[in-house]
Amino acid sequence: MPKDHRPTLAPWFVYRALTADELRSFADNGYLLYGPSLTDAGLERMRDECMAAWNAEKGPFDPDSTWLNNALLTNIHHRTELVRQYYFSGPIVDVATQIIGPNIKTATSQLTFKMRGNTQSFAWHQDNVYGELDPYNAISCLTALDDADQKNGCIWIVPGSHAQGQVEYERTDEDIQQRTVVELDIDDALGVPVPIKAGQCLFFHALMLHKSEGNFAKDRDRRILFLRYADADAVEVYNDRTPRLGRLVRGNTKYNEVRAYEAQLPLL
Numbered sequence: 001m002p003k004d005h006r007p008t009l010a011p012w013f014v015y016r017a018l019t020a021d022e023l024r025s026f027a028d029n030g031y032l033l034y035g036p037s038l039t040d041a042g043l044e045r046m047r048d049e050c051m052a053a054w055n056a057e058k059g060p061f062d063p064d065s066t067w068l069n070n071a072l073l074t075n076i077h078h079r080t081e082l083v084r085q086y087y088f089s090g091p092i093v094d095v096a097t098q099i100i101g102p103n104i105k106t107a108t109s110q111l112t113f114k115m116r117g118n119t120q121s122f123a124w125h126q127d128n129v130y131g132e133l134d135p136y137n138a139i140s141c142l143t144a145l146d147d148a149d150q151k152n153g154c155i156w157i158v159p160g161s162h163a164q165g166q167v168e169y170e171r172t173d174e175d176i177q178q179r180t181v182v183e184l185d186i187d188d189a190l191g192v193p194v195p196i197k198a199g200q201c202l203f204f205h206a207l208m209l210h211k212s213e214g215n216f217a218k219d220r221d222r223r224i225l226f227l228r229y230a231d232a233d234a235v236e237v238y239n240d241r242t243p244r245l246g247r248l249v250r251g252n253t254k255y256n257e258v259r260a261y262e263a264q265l266p267l268l
């Protein structure tokens with residue numbers, strides 16, 4: 001049995017299991033707004049630690065830089081302790097087991113920021129198109145570090161679109177390596193904005209169609225902590241079906257390399 005870290009993490013995180021209605025709603029609609037998953041103190045500490053990591057490498061929006069440089073800081077759990085604790089032992093891990101099943105590994109950790117001044121949009125896509133995982137039940141968990149609304153670039157989704165499966169979209173090895181932008185041709189009229197309060201988490205299915213517009217609020221950032229979880233045996237279809245490497249956070253896996261991956265990263 002892994003150690004139960006919840007009592008130690010209680011000052012920072014709010015643990016709450018999904019209700020049967022919420023699980024049904026996720027199955028039908030492919031997304032769910034949950035939270036708060038951070039206490040006020042947890043939100044403040046999360047912002048501080050994420051901003052220290054962000055500022056060490058990036059800083060304010062730079063109009064002369066690429067969207068990648070302006071928007072993403074990957075493997076954020078290597079750079080901040082609280083993100084690591086949240087990613088490995090936070091309430092969203094429990095939610096992942098309710099949605100995906102008993103065997104869970106981490107799949108992606110990054111900051112996706114739209115600092116004030118960054119009016120670049122993020123085109124319609126499914127997260128599984130950026131890197132196809134099988135089984136097709138991974139989830140994305142977007143924890144807001146600021147209130148996000150239409151003015152500062154909240155996420156838009158197409159409710160229920162996960163049920164239509166993965167769209168066909170040609171992506172070369174180079175596209176995957178360079179993280180070139182996926183741009184699906186989706187009718188904007190199908191989309192609905194999902195405003196999120198700081199400290200809340202938006203869960204959605206790997207096949208959910210989603211996008212965001214630019215940040216047009218001149219005096220507000222739109223900072224999101226973006227984490228993904230997958231079945232512990234999930235493989236990368238684009239990589240000869242080798243297992244996605246991520247820390248095993250619940251249950252077991254048939255892959256030794258997954259069991260060993262980041263197993264030694266300190267938690268507390």
Ligand SMILES: O=C(O)CCC(=O)C(=O)O
Pocket residue numbers: 112113122127153154155210211212224226
């Ligand atoms: O940061 C955003 O606005 C969009 C992020 C997103 O959709 C993603 O990382 O998949």
